[in-house]
Amino acid sequence: MAxxxxxxxxxxxxxxxxxxxAWFTMDAGLxxxxxxxxxxxxxxxxxxxxxxIIAASVILLGIEKAEPKAADIDYRRLGxxxxxxxxxxLALMVAYALCLRPxxxxxxxxxxxxxGSFILGERKWHIMLPVAxxxxxxxxxxxQVVLGIYMRPLPGILGG
Amino acid sequence: MLEGLLIGLQxxxxxxxxxxxxxxxxxxxxxxxLPGLGPMSIIAIMIPVAxxxxxxxxxxxxxxGVYYGAIFGGSTSSILLNAxxxxxxxxxxxxxxxxxRQGKAGKALTVAAIASxxxxxxxxxxxxxFAPALxxxxxxxxxxxxxxxxxxxxxxxxxxxxxGQVAKxxxxxxxxxxxxxxxxxxxxxxxxxxxxxxxxQSGFGFITLAMAMFALPEAxxxxxxxxxLQGDDxxxxxxxxxxxxxxxxxxxxxxxxxxxxxxxxxPGAGATIASFLGYAVERNIAPKKEQDEFGKGSVKxxxxxxxANNAACTGSFVPLxxxxxxxxxTTAILLGAxxxxxxxxxxxxxxxxxxxxxxxxxxxxxxNLILLVLNLPLIPYIAKILTVPRNYLIPFxxxxxxxxxxxxxxxxxxxxILVGFGIxxxxxxxxxxxxxxxxxxxxxxxxxxxxxxxxxxxYDGVSFVWERPMxxxxxxxxxxxxxxxxxxxxxxxxxxxxxxxxx
Numbered sequence: 001m002a003x004x005x006x007x008x009x010x011x012x013x014x015x016x017x018x019x020x021x022a023w024f025t026m027d028a029g030l031x032x033x034x035x036x037x038x039x040x041x042x043x044x045x046x047x048x049x050x051x052x053i054i055a056a057s058v059i060l061l062g063i064e065k066a067e068p069k070a071a072d073i074d075y076r077r078l079g080x081x082x083x084x085x086x087x088x089x090l091a092l093m094v095a096y097a098l099c100l101r102p103x104x105x106x107x108x109x110x111x112x113x114x115x116g117s118f119i120l121g122e123r124k125w126h127i128m129l130p131v132a133x134x135x136x137x138x139x140x141x142x143x144q145v146v147l148g149i150y151m152r153p154l155p156g157i158l159g160g
Numbered sequence: 161m162l163e164g165l166l167i168g169l170q171x172x173x174x175x176x177x178x179x180x181x182x183x184x185x186x187x188x189x190x191x192x193x194l195p196g197l198g199p200m201s202i203i204a205i206m207i208p209v210a211x212x213x214x215x216x217x218x219x220x221x222x223x224x225g226v227y228y229g230a231i232f233g234g235s236t237s238s239i240l241l242n243a244x245x246x247x248x249x250x251x252x253x254x255x256x257x258x259x260x261r262q263g264k265a266g267k268a269l270t271v272a273a274i275a276s277x278x279x280x281x282x283x284x285x286x287x288x289x290f291a292p293a294l295x296x297x298x299x300x301x302x303x304x305x306x307x308x309x310x311x312x313x314x315x316x317x318x319x320x321x322x323x324g325q326v327a328k329x330x331x332x333x334x335x336x337x338x339x340x341x342x343x344x345x346x347x348x349x350x351x352x353x354x355x356x357x358x359x360x361q362s363g364f365g366f367i368t369l370a371m372a373m374f375a376l377p378e379a380x381x382x383x384x385x386x387x388x389l390q391g392d393d394x395x396x397x398x399x400x401x402x403x404x405x406x407x408x409x410x411x412x413x414x415x416x417x418x419x420x421x422x423x424x425x426x427p428g429a430g431a432t433i434a435s436f437l438g439y440a441v442e443r444n445i446a447p448k449k450e451q452d453e454f455g456k457g458s459v460k461x462x463x464x465x466x467x468a469n470n471a472a473c474t475g476s477f478v479p480l481x482x483x484x485x486x487x488x489x490t491t492a493i494l495l496g497a498x499x500x501x502x503x504x505x506x507x508x509x510x511x512x513x514x515x516x517x518x519x520x521x522x523x524x525x526x527x528n529l530i531l532l533v534l535n536l537p538l539i540p541y542i543a544k545i546l547t548v549p550r551n552y553l554i555p556f557x558x559x560x561x562x563x564x565x566x567x568x569x570x571x572x573x574x575x576x577i578l579v580g581f582g583i584x585x586x587x588x589x590x591x592x593x594x595x596x597x598x599x600x601x602x603x604x605x606x607x608x609x610x611x612x613x614x615x616x617x618x619y620d621g622v623s624f625v626w627e628r629p630m631x632x633x634x635x636x637x638x639x640x641x642x643x644x645x646x647x648x649x650x651x652x653x654x655x656x657x658x659x660x661x662x663x
Contacts, residue, residue, distance in 0.1 A: 004328070004591035011331055018338055021353060039616040041350050044609045045341050052334040058327040081384040089383060090579060093558060097575030098568070109559065116555025120383070131552065139563065149567055 010058035015056055019049030088119045104154040109136040168518025171217050172526060177519065178453040180222040181527045185534065188229020193237045199230035203493050207500075216501040217516050219589040221523040223494055224477075228527050231431065231473055232276055235466055239268045239555065242378045248431030248469040250596055251439045253374070255454065255461030262457050268399055271459050272466045277532040279467035282417035283424070284524040285620030291478050296633040304615035308634035310608045313433045316440050318597060319645050326645050329597045332588075336598040339364055340605020359573045368565040368578050370604055373595045375561045376582030379554055381589070396450055401459070412442055420468030424475025431469040431476070432603060436596075438468030474524060481505055481517055537591075 022045035030040060042084045092115055113132035122128055143149050171177060188202060210219035234249040239256030252272065259268035282372045283371050301309075314337075318329035342353045343363025354360040354646075416438045423434040442464035443454045454461040473490075480491040498505055509517055585595055615624045615631075626632055 002591070003587075004593065005544070007588060007591050007593065008331070011335065014335070015338070016620050018353070026352070037617065038620050039613045041352055043616070044337070044612060048334055048338050048341070052331065052338060055327055055330040056336055059331060064328075078384075083384065086383045089380075089554075089558065090583065093562060093579050094576065097563060097572050097579065100572050100575070112559055112562075113555045116558060117551045120551040120554060122549075122551035135556070135559075143563075143567065149570070 005060055005062065012053060012056035015049055015052035018045065019053060022046045031072050076091050085119055088142055089116060092116060092119065101152065102155065105140050105151045106136050106153050107155065109139070164514050164518045165522070167515050168520075168522040171515045171519035172221065172522035172540030176215075177218055177221050177523065178526070180218050181225045181523050182530055182534075184222045184225020184227075185229040185232075185527055185530050188226040188231075188532075189233040189236075189531070190229075192233025196449055199227050199234075199490050202226055202230050203490060207493065207497050210497055211500050214501070216498065216503045216513075217519045219497060219501055220494070220516065220520050223497060224520060224523060225527045225530075227473060227490060227494075228276075228280060228470070228524075228531060231469060232273070235272050235276070235469075236269065239462075240265060240273060242374060245372055248472070249465070249512055249597065250370075250374070250432070251465035252462060252469075253433040254439060254596075255456075255458050258455070258457035259459075260463065265456065267401055267405075267459075268457075268462060269410065271405070271462050274401075275409065275416075275463040275466035276470045277528050278413045279417050279420060279470035280474055280528040280531075281525060283421045283471035284528070286418070286421045286471075287474055287478060287524070288521050291482050300630075302615065302628070303611040303618070304628050305634065307608060307615055308631045308638070309640045310433075310604050310611070312438060312634050312641070314597070314601060314604065316437060316622050319641040325592075325594065326642065328593050330594055330642070332595065333601040336601025336603075337605045337608070339369070339598075340602045341609065344621040346535040359571065359577075364577065364602070365565065366603065368574050369581060370599055371526050371561045371565050372578050372581035373585050373599050375557060376578070377586040377589045377595070379557045379561070380582070380586050382550065382554055407460050409459055412460050412463045413467045413582040416442070416464050416467035417471045420471030421475040423468070423470030425478045431472040432600065434472035434475075435465035435469040436600060438464040463606075470528075477520070481509060481520070545660045572607075615655075 008146050026042040027040060028043075034040065092112060096108055096112045099111075103111075103123045103126060110132045114128055117132075138152055140151060144151055144153070172181075184206075187206070188199070192199065192202065203223055203226055206223060210222050213219050213222070231248060235252045235256065238249045238253035239260050242253050242257040256268045256272065259265065307563070314333050318326055318333055340363070342360055344351050344361060351361055419441065420431075420434040420438055423437060424431065439454075439461060442460055443451060446454070446460060450458065450460065472477065476491050480495060495505060503516060562575055562578065565570070565574045588595060616622065618624065619627065624631060625635060
């Protein structure tokens with residue numbers, strides 16, 4: 001089974017779970033006066049779940065045949081691409097999300113930009129370091145001072 | 161009207177107001193270029209500045225300038241990076257980005273600038289002529305028709321996805337609608353489908369989703385398969401468009417200015433639907449040979465959404481200025497600013513304070529001119545962003561994606577949601593699922609449900625579907641739009657298999 005039908009199976013599962021939640025779990029807690037309303041909070045989701053199940057089944061059962069066309073990246077040979085770099089960058093982004101508050105904006109952002117270039121194979125430290133630092137400081141200045149959105153610049157222990 | 165025009169010119173041509181237009185356009189362009197900061201957030205940020213000026217005409221002129229500037233800047237980042245910061249410019253990346261990849265970034269930006277200028281100027285002309293009359297058209301539309309109109313818009317997007325793709329596009333649209341129901345709806349104030357997670361109470365963030373659907377998979381694809389990002393030497397030389405191309409886009413611009421403007425007038429429709437519908441319509445009426453070009457770098461495919469979204473931006477001022485009803489999120493923010501300045505937009509505005517109404521219209525012409533003369537010469541410098549080496553560009557794209565999601569919500573959980581959705585979107589992209597319908601479904605989901613609910617309440621059931629002929633007609637168009645391409649595809653396949661046609 002091709003990837004698009006596997007994904008259709010996943011999407012069908014999502015629609016079924018969503019439909020279950022809409023059809024069977026939402027109406028019980030409804031206040032009595034709201035039950036006299038022609039539309040309930042669950043009405044629209046109910047319609048969506050049915051339509052979603054139908055459309056996902058059409059793909060899953062292969063009723064509509066797609067023209068095979070050359071994709072930009074062949075997922076069957078994923079290992080031949082720079083998969084390691086992509087996964088490392090994703091991990092880096094997750095780490096950034098977790099470090100942004102505790103470490104402060106300036107340190108996390110500089111680290112993200114430097115490590116990002118490093119993962120991609122850049123080794124010119126004399127360019128990487130200044131670029132990352134200037135970018136981090138100027139973006140922080142723009143957001144904090146010009147736009148007035150507070151972002152903690154430094155870790156808490158340094159008074160940020 | 162002539163008197164009004166002169167009043168407007170007098171107000172708009174004062175030194176202070178000219179500076180406002182120029183400043184607004186510049187600020188809008190530069191911030192709008194950053195993916196993730198759309199016109200809504202920029203205008204929201206500029207409101208304290210505008211209100212502190214105290215002059216309603218100047219404030220509205222400044223904010224309107226920021227609005228066009230942001231739309232223009234958004235199309236620049238759509239074309240060069242495939243990272244639309246604004247929903248209204250998503251359609252511009254369909255053909256603009258392939259053009260940039262073919263080394264024709266300069267030409268793509270020129271086409272976008274000309275199309276935006278023409279769309280905005282023609283839109284302002286139409287606004288001037290039709291503003292009073294059009295308010296009555298918008299009044300004819302009830303929530304039932306709005307609901308039906310949105311159904312038509314969504315089915316049109318799915319229908320034009322291409323052969324063998326209609327079901328996929330439909331699934332993605334429905335998934336977008338499903339995601340829009342997460343969180344508290346405006347109508348019921350009940351948290352739905354949050355699974356008890358507090359961060360989902362307010363629903364998914366639009367910007368987060370846009371970043372996850374477009375910018376992140378694109379960056380990951382760049383990592384996975386390094387390709388030549390720039391043209392031969394990264395120099396943008398080919399700014400000029402040929403006479404043949406100008407001839408090709410002229411009718412597109414004409415049609416889309418009109419269509420975009422009228423869609424923009426309808427509350428709730430706005431630049432996003434206008435640009436998608438404009439793209440779909442132009443693709444469908446193009447000759448077969450040019451139809452294949454769409455999505456691969458067609459100038460027509462770029463000119464259509466660019467014209468339509470600018471015309472629609474202008475059109476969205478009609479309900480605001482004549483009825484006092486904001487047609488979009490952006491005009492809603494403008495309405496808030498006007499009320500803070502002690503101006504009540506509505507039918508009386510043109511009578512009581514004509515200088516505001518006409519000054520805004522005149523500043524639209526001036527603003528569009530400034531965008532054209534300011535941005536065309538700046539294009540080679542803007543396009544320099546393409547010559548940045550890949551090792552630096554990709555971390556920066558990732559950083560701006562993260563920043564866009566973070567600034568909107570100031571919440572680090574949003575970043576984890578972004579990465580999670582980004583991975584899902586990449587998998588979907590591998591399997592050739594179109595991602596734009598999901599985002600459009602998500603944007604329209606809340607509006608669609610509200611209008612559906614309102615008409616259900618007015619008619620005490622679904623009878624509005626057959627009791628209102630206009631609704632019925634629109635819904636019939638939607639069904640035909642979805643059914644026709646799959647029928648055509650089956651016929652074509654049957655013919656290939658050697659089965660005789662019925663007719």
